[in-house]
Amino acid sequence: MNSPNENTLRIAQVLAGAERGGAENFFVRLVKGLQNSGKVDQQAFIRAHQQRINSLESAGVPTRGFRFGGKLNLLDRMQFQKALGQFHPDIVMTWMNRASIATPPGDYTLISRLGHYYNLKYYRHADYWVGISRGICDHLIQGGMPADRVFHIPNFADETPVEPLPRASFDTPADRPLLLAAGRLHVNKGFDILLQAMAGVPDATLWLAGSGPEEQALRRQCAELGLQDRVRFLGWRNDVTRLMRTADLFVCPSRHEGLGSIVMESWAHECPIIATDSQGPGELIDSGETGILTPVDEPEALAQAIRSLLENPDQAHALVTNARRLYQAKYSQSVIVQQYLDLYQTIRRP
Numbered sequence: 349m350n351s352p353n354e355n356t357l358r359i360a361q362v363l364a365g366a367e368r369g370g371a372e373n374f375f376v377r378l379v380k381g382l383q384n385s386g387k388v389d390q391q392a393f394i395r396a397h398q399q400r401i402n403s404l405e406s407a408g409v410p411t412r413g414f415r416f417g418g419k420l421n422l423l424d425r426m427q428f429q430k431a432l433g434q435f436h437p438d439i440v441m442t443w444m445n446r447a448s449i450a451t452p453p454g455d456y457t458l459i460s461r462l463g464h465y466y467n468l469k470y471y472r473h474a475d476y477w478v479g480i481s482r483g484i485c486d487h488l489i490q491g492g493m494p495a496d497r498v499f500h501i502p503n504f505a506d507e508t509p510v511e512p513l514p515r516a517s518f519d520t521p522a523d524r525p526l527l528l529a530a531g532r533l534h535v536n537k538g539f540d541i542l543l544q545a546m547a548g549v550p551d552a553t554l555w556l557a558g559s560g561p562e563e564q565a566l567r568r569q570c571a572e573l574g575l576q577d578r579v580r581f582l583g584w585r586n587d588v589t590r591l592m593r594t595a596d597l598f599v600c601p602s603r604h605e606g607l608g609s610i611v612m613e614s615w616a617h618e619c620p621i622i623a624t625d626s627q628g629p630g631e632l633i634d635s636g637e638t639g640i641l642t643p644v645d646e647p648e649a650l651a652q653a654i655r656s657l658l659e660n661p662d663q664a665h666a667l668v669t670n671a672r673r674l675y676q677a678k679y680s681q682s683v684i685v686q687q688y689l690d691l692y693q694t695i696r697r698p
Contacts, residue, residue: 401413527554558585624645
């Protein structure tokens with residue numbers, strides 16, 4: 349990694365996210381990727397989650413932790429804004445609602461990155477906007493943001509090489525088809541539809557990785573459907589890419605999905621994917637070429653797609669080959685990091 353010089357862009361990355369989450373994981377990947385380019389001088393301003401602070405600082409990114417409370421937490425907000433001013437950034441990039449609300453305009457270029465169809469009232473004070481899907485960019489433009497200040501830059505996957513887990517992990521029959529699903533256990537993710545579909549895939553085992561407010565409801569549904577012996581609730585996992593290397597296919601049954609970064613993960617780690625035609629996956633996947641799309645909230649169609657792909661390993665191999673080629677060309681870390689570097693140079697103030 350090269351040391352920054354006096355002409356290097358000073359970038360403040362601001363995230364007030366949760367301890368765990370897909371957007372939070374990508375924040376760390378992108379900030380590290382930018383840092384490794386040697387072309388920016390960054391500081392990260394985040395909630396005081398020590399594991400994330402340690403990860404960023406191990407990559408050479410000075411990181412400050414704040415509470416990022418609500419409007420009544422005036423002292424906390426003043427401390428953050430004072431620290432931000434002391435860094436004298438050229439560009440500040442905010443991630444999601446809370447960080448954007450806490451970051452005022454200043455003598456820097458303010459850019460807000462949106463990973464979902466958020467309420468735009470929290471973002472109107474920015475100078476520029478990044479949407480991680482074309483649908484989110486359309487949402488921004490239709491909401492009144494100038495089209496020439498809205499940029500589309502998708503996510504990239506965790507590309508760290510990994511080895512598969514033993515097939516029999518989590519007391520799994522090693523000779524049965526193995527499905528994987530992962531994400532926050534929230535109604536938007538549609539895991540209830542996947543459980544209904546599992547009734548139509550009688551030989552398969554499902555690994556469901558994630559935690560969230562719907563966990564108990566999903567466990568009850570699992571019992572009602574008689575699936576206890578075929579569904580493994582794995583909790584939150586930091587090794588989803590290893591799970592992908594192990595499973596026969598990945599299923600993304602979401603009702604709403606801003607981008608579906610998990611699609612990129614499956615492409616990068618060569619796990620064939622079946623997804624519902626929600627916003628992000630529907631934009632990314634060319635059905636029949638780089639994955640399979642089924643209608644949202646239709647468990648029978650999802651079950652049919654799963655059975656068909658399990659019965660056709662040649663088709664699954666072709667999907668993996670096509671998806672890997674597309675990922676390398678359009679969504680890899682080197683491609684996306686360079687797009688951010690180009691954007692920063694484009695919008696920097698003279």
